[in-house]
Amino acid sequence: KDKKLWGGRFAEATDSLVELFNASVSFDQRLYEQDIRGSLAHVAMLGQVDILSAEEVTQISDGLNAVLDEIRAGEFEWRLDREDVHMNIEAALRDRIGPVAGKLHTARSRNDQVAVDFRLFTKEAAHDLAAQTRALRAVMVAEAERALDAGVILPGYTHLQVAQPILLAHWFMAYAAMLERDEGRFLDAAARMDESPLGSSALAGTPWPIDRHTVSTALGFARPTANSLDGVGSRDFALEFLSACAILSAHVSRLSEELILYSTFEFGFLTLPDSHTTGSSIMPQKKNPDVSELARGKAGRVFGNLMGLLTVVKGTPLAYNKDLQEDKEGVFDSYDTLSIVLRLYADMLPKCEWHADKTREAAARGYSTATDVADFLARQGVPFREAHEVVGGLVGVASRSNRQLWELTDEELKAAHPLLNAEVAASLTVEESVKNRLSYGGTAPKRVREAVDAAKAKLGMA
Ligand code: ARG
Numbered sequence: 283k284d285k286k287l288w289g290g291r292f293a294e295a296t297d298s299l300v301e302l303f304n305a306s307v308s309f310d311q312r313l314y315e316q317d318i319r320g321s322l323a324h325v326a327m328l329g330q331v332d333i334l335s336a337e338e339v340t341q342i343s344d345g346l347n348a349v350l351d352e353i354r355a356g357e358f359e360w361r362l363d364r365e366d367v368h369m370n371i372e373a374a375l376r377d378r379i380g381p382v383a384g385k386l387h388t389a390r391s392r393n394d395q396v397a398v399d400f401r402l403f404t405k406e407a408a409h410d411l412a413a414q415t416r417a418l419r420a421v422m423v424a425e426a427e428r429a430l431d432a433g434v435i436l437p438g439y440t441h442l443q444v445a446q447p448i449l450l451a452h453w454f455m456a457y458a459a460m461l462e463r464d465e466g467r468f469l470d471a472a473a474r475m476d477e478s479p480l481g482s483s484a485l486a487g488t489p490w491p492i493d494r495h496t497v498s499t500a501l502g503f504a505r506p507t508a509n510s511l512d513g514v515g516s517r518d519f520a521l522e523f524l525s526a527c528a529i530l531s532a533h534v535s536r537l538s539e540e541l542i543l544y545s546t547f548e549f550g551f552l553t554l555p556d557s558h559t560t561g562s563s564i565m566p567q568k569k570n571p572d573v574s575e576l577a578r579g580k581a582g583r584v585f586g587n588l589m590g591l592l593t594v595v596k597g598t599p600l601a602y603n604k605d606l607q608e609d610k611e612g613v614f615d616s617y618d619t620l621s622i623v624l625r626l627y628a629d630m631l632p633k634c635e636w637h638a639d640k641t642r643e644a645a646a647r648g649y650s651t652a653t654d655v656a657d658f659l660a661r662q663g664v665p666f667r668e669a670h671e672v673v674g675g676l677v678g679v680a681s682r683s684n685r686q687l688w689e690l691t692d693e694e695l696k697a698a699h700p701l702l703n704a705e706v707a708a709s710l711t712v713e714e715s716v717k718n719r720l721s722y723g724g725t726a727p728k729r730v731r732e733a734v735d736a737a738k739a740k741l742g743m744a
């Protein structure tokens with residue numbers, strides 16, 4: 283064990299349990315690329331403003347690059363007694379180049395160091411998840427087009443009761459719309475966190491004549507943070523990232539729930555691919571939707587990561603508190619979780635086999651065209667409320683005798699309203715129902731075609 287980098291005032295060694303409790307190296311070593319990038323930009327700037335000599339800058343930079351190579355090669359020894367990623371790297375630098383390594387930390391604190399590392403990481407993660415969300419959206423749009431060309435009709439539900447027939451393509455495009463906003467949320471968050479806190483130093487700024495703007499630009503940030511307390515003390519950039527993750531997870535979880543339900547024997551709307559389902563060790567017939575169940579279940583941990591960090595942050599006085607070390611694992615976890623979930627769904631959705639006969643039949647049952655009958659009457663001048671009452675009566679008659687609307691007799695229909703008859707009832711098919719919903723954003727094939735085309739153009743799809 284070497285002497286702590288902060289050990290000057292301490293007379294007694296750190297308790298070993300405290301060392302274990304305090305250390306973050308087991309997880310924050312993941313930030314080594316960002317940490318070294320930050321240090322290289324910092325030291326270059328220290329040279330530019332003549333705080334360090336050109337020779338010192340070269341020595342330190344070469345040393346940092348050597349450490350980076352060592353880590354990348356998997357040859358670096360991460361030491362718990364060196365606490366975190368920052369001090370592991372700095373100590374390794376000193377082991378390599380001697381006391382001049384100590385000049386790297388001039389005009390810097392671990393507080394702005396960790397803040398810049400973590401922002402760099404989270405910004406990259408946000409861009410990456412935005413791209414992955416976009417890729418899944420492209421899959422949704424492609425599937426929508428396939429379903430549109432095949433004319434697949436799906437029961438549309440409210441309260442999970444059959445409501446009105448819709449196109450399966452319309453359903454895919456609904457998820458595409460959610461994913462478009464999810465992508466936007468990641469990009470918005472990335473744009474807002476695009477500020478470098480480096481140079482905030484411990485909390486109050488520094489008397490050294492540093493150039494924060496140069497460092498910010500060198501690290502690819504739009505600008506430096508404008509307030510040093512905020513720079514080291516705020517974690518809303520991580521909260522925003524975690525919120526975007528949580529909302530995306532909620533969408534993926536709803537999708538999962540629908541796929542689980544629709545692939546049951548009872549619904550029979552689709553068959554999930556063998557490659558993305560699993561069997562049972564006792565029941566030979568089983569084919570379980572584990573991917574979708576886990577995607578639904580993992581929303582729990584992704585929500586938990588957001589709630590966890592909100593709770594960590596809420597009671598902390600400005601500026602840095604060690605509580606904030608708890609900010610990283612949830613971000614890593616949400617990022618990793620969604621990366622795999624998005625990839626799995628992008629692979630799995632095109633391999634799902636939809637059963638158009640089943641979905642059409644289900645769409646026709648449950649009196650799904652009752653609104654169309656009421657609309658038919660209303661178009662003849664019957665006030666809609668009255669038409670609603672008439673058709674409600676017919677549904678009552680039909681359901682008590684276990685029939686569909688088109689199975690009612692000519693007499694029964696005429697008795698309900700003189701404008702109704704068997705011919706009218708037979709003409710109100712699910713295809714007609716869907717075709718007529720031409721309002722902007724509606725499920726008519728014409729509208730859905732426009733939506734698919736617009737989405738394809740936006741996504742640069744052929
Ligand atoms: N490992 C710490 C973290 O992740 C780095 C910052 C430590 N700063 C300090 N003053 N103890 O938050």
